[in-house]
Amino acid sequence: MIRRKIRELIENKINELFGSISDLIFEVEKPKREIYGDYATNVALVLKNRLNKSPLEIAQKLAQEFEKETKIFSKIEVVKPGFINFWISQNYYIENLKKILEKKEEYGKIDLGHGKKVLIEFVSANPTGPLHIGHGRGAAYGDSLARILDFTGYNVTKEYYINNKGTQMIILGASVYLRAKELSGEKIEFPENYYKGAYIYDIAKEALKLYPDLLSMEEEKAIELCKELAIKIILEDIKNDLERFRVIYDNWYSETGLYEKNKVEEVINYLKEKGLIYEKEGAIWFKSSLFGDEKDRVIIRSNKEYTYFAGDIAYHYEKFKERGFDLCINIWGADHHGYVKRLKAALKAFDIDPEKLQIILIQMVNLIEGGEIKSMSTRQGEFVELKELLNEVGADATRFIFLSRSADSPLDFDIDLAKKQSQENPVYYVQYAHARICSIFEKAKENGWDEFNWGRANWEFLSNKEELDLLKKLDEFQDVVESASSLYAPYKLTYYLLELAKEFHEYYSKYRVLSEDKELTLARLGLCMGCKIVLKNALNLLGVSAPKKM
The missing domain is CATH 3.30.1360.70 (Arginyl tRNA synthetase N-terminal domain)
Incomplete structure (x- = not known):
């Protein structure tokens, strides 16, 4: 501050x-x-x-x-x-400590957004399989960013865009259908580009149970039924995993809904009226090269199927023009980097400032166990599911480690380190600082401190260098929040938390908080309470718990 x-x-x-x-x-x-x-x-x-x-x-x-x-x-x-x-001056830092003790969970809030409407769309994985750890990093990032922006005065909406239309959905339905045939004893040749995870067998078993005559149906109808069932089951699984990960969306927005409401057709007609659509080789093209894209893009293929891009154009038009968001933030995997220019080109075509769309690309996660990197391939079913990681190390460690680096940096996630209950484990180290302060106050109550009247505290007792350093670090919190919000960078908070925890642990190991000197004790308890409040506020912005005991 x-x-x-x-x-x-x-x-x-x-x-x-x-x-x-x-x-x-x-x-x-x-x-x-x-x-x-x-x-x-x-x-x-x-x-x-x-x-x-x-x-x-x-x-x-x-x-x-x-x-x-x-x-x-x-x-x-x-x-x-x-x-x-x-x-x-030390007096300035003391006044700030008083402010922390007064504001509590409100401390650190700053009105940067002034109520500006922001939509954060993140994860949005195709419902073709369970969430893997790459999706988990995007989920932690998007949810934490939403918390930070809300804390800094923005009116935030969290949205999941369900890509439930197109070729991949057909392949998903066909994958389930073929596994159902296989489960019924038929020998099949499974195509290389179909989905091969064990979850496909589970869905196929459910399909055979729900539709006993599945294999005697017309194949197209059977695949459609398998597709719809697969989407339903996978989406339910995705929602459950995200809820376990403390990610709750305001909206689940269906891609098929855009077509049912004729939004895609409306947008294409609008572009036609502006002379930005042409036909070539039987396909319909958008003149995206006029707006900074490397080349024009197909929006309707020669077989009359809409491309994903067509739906995305309509989706973003609807975000800005119909729902009235001032800023939209999309959090995508790094493999979508080639998609950025074409989407911003579409916004320019609608006279929407492309800077109102911010796209954050999340780099990959390398999962390390026993010193070895685990491989990931969605189609081959060799990926590590988010739920596996949550079962192994819990939501706190997973979120904290996912948020420990900037989005544009690849991340090594060491499972063995995340499970350690020692200062080597960053989330344990930070949470232990909070738990340690809670135990100090429990012990204070046992020693007869039934109330803590900070108005009576003599803050001049906080005169040691380590105490002044802690006061300075507490004052930095609002600056860190402002930086994390302005730069869309939750990792600023993880760095800050590690620094604050380190300074607190060092202070605690050097000085006794509870002593016979009641005035000194009250002042030091006030400093500890200030640390506890800030630790909890910062952890909450990361979606990580602040335990009282460990």
Whole structure:
């Protein structure tokens, strides 16, 4: 929070001293060495050419103004060639601790979104099989991002787009049908590109039970029945897995619904009216190359079947033009990178700002067990299901580790590490800090502390370097939340949590919280409570629990 406050002060003082300056980009950063203060800014260097003055002169004028802010700064220093270094007063950090103790679960909230309507569409796996660990990473990312955006003032809707139309669905139905024939004793030749997982046998058994005359039906009808049953069973399985993973959607949006409501046809007619559709080789093409795509794209094949792209155009038109979202965020697997330009081209064709669609590509997950990487192939049925991972290590460890890297970085998920109950396991290390604080308060109650009146606390007792470091780290929380929200980067919170937990564990190992000195004890309990509140708030934004005991 102090970083934002310093930035606002700088902007106000510049306005007062030098007048309004537009498009001013400057840094407020933590110096690498403590001798240069708590924060530093390069604003005077940035203003050099704008004001035609030396950076030192600008910095000194600003510093004189900042020195008046005694409630915030204990010391200000100007160093060549024009940096301004700030030392934050302990009183400021104490006031922030009081704010944490007062606001509790509301602490850290900041209104960045001002109620802007945001749709986050994530996972959206074709209902052709169970969710695998790659889907799990996307699920953790999308759900955590939704929590963060909601916490920062956006009106968020979480949506799953069900791709239940097209060739893959037909192949799914045919895969079940062939397995049903096989289960009935018929020798079959199973095509290479059909779905081969064990779950297909399970669905085939259910199909034979529900439809005793399945194999005597006309094949096309039998495959259609198998397809519909497979979609229903797989979707139910997907929903159950996601609920176990603490991912609850506001909407499940069916692709077939777009066609039933004639949305796809309406959109194509709209593009035709604008002269953006043409026919070639029996297919219908969209002139996406006019809007930045590498080439034009087929939206209706020569066999009169709509492409996935046709449905996606209608879906996104409907998101913006009919449902009125201000921002749409799609979280896709990295293998969809070639799809981005064509979708943004479609938005341009509708006069929708393509920047209103943000696409986050999630890199792959390597699952490691016993030092070996497990292979994954959806068609061959060799993938690791999300439910297997949840059974093995639980939702907390799975979510935390999935969120420990940025989306554009591949992730190694070490199962053996995730199961360890030691400081090597990052989620255990963070959760243990929260549980440890809970145990401190349990022990305090046993020692006669039946109430904690923070208004009576003498905060001057928090004078050790480790206590000041903890106070500083607590103040950083809102800055981290702001960064995680603005950059769509939940991993900022996992890094922060590890830092906060580390500082707390080190403090706890060095100092006694509970002692005969009641004033000292109350102040230290207040600091611990501040840590507990922030740990819990940050864990909640990741969808990870904050246990009281471990």
